[in-house]
Structures are given as C-alpha cells and as structure tokens.
Amino acid sequence: MLKRLLTGSLLAITLVVPFTSMAEQESSTPKLAYFTLEPDLTTNFYTKGKKLGYIQVRIDIMVASDADLPIVERHQPLIRDAVVELLGEQSEDKIKSLAGREDLRKTLVEKLNNILLPETGRRVIADLLFTKYMYQ
Secondary structure (H helix, E strand, O other): OHHHHHHHHHHHHHHHHHHHHHHHHHHHOOOOEEEEOOOOEEEEEOOOOOOOEEEEEEEEEEEOOHHHHHHHHHOHHHHHHHHHHHHHOOOHHHHHOHHHHHHHHHHHHHHHHHHHHHHHOOOOEEEEEEEEEEEO
16 A cells, blocks of 8 residues: 555656756746837838839847847837838849848848847847838
C-alpha cells in the first residue's frame, strides 16, 4: 500500500515539475509587440513624366519586447521623418514592383535601427510590415 502511494506521488511530481519549469521559461521570454504609425504616411515619389506620383503607407513596427513600445512611441516623429524621406527618394519602378517593396521594407528596418541606435543605445526594431501600401 505504501509502495503504491509513493509510486503515485513520485509519478505526479515528475509530471508536474516539467510543466512548471516550462511555464517559467515562457513567462521569462519577451513577447513580440507591434506599434502602428498613425495617421498614414503620404508623400510623392519620382516618376518618368511631368506627373507626380503619390504613395500612402501604413506601417506596423515590430519590436522584440513590449517594453520597447514606449521607446518607439517617443521617437515616432524621427521615425516618420525617416520613412517619408526614404519613400520620397524612390523611383516609380521601385515603388510599383513587389521586389522593390520588399527591398524598401528591408532598407527601412536597417535605416530606422541606425537612426534609433544613438538615441537608445541598441537595435529596437525587429521588423516592420506595410499594412497599407497604395500608390498612384
């Protein structure tokens, strides 16, 4: 009887211990968070004729931890300026192609991290998404 009780208790303990350690690991890992630049950014870009091209984007910035959201919010004017500047320098072909859009996204992540590095002392932005991308 005592042997069954000890075996049952030992089995219950071995089942519970891994789950508690997994829960501790999950709570200690930082969670990704997103910050949406609002309102949408609108600027013009270079075209091949006399017409002006316009682009309007909505950007969600992904940070590695939700503790970084206040940093992105505090530096939002700097981020918006850099995005508008980079979009305005692009050619019509780059704006309108899917490969150009992906290239632009990667360039923005790199440029924004380089701009925020002197301000924050580390790379804050993990990635970014264009949740709205319209051009004319």
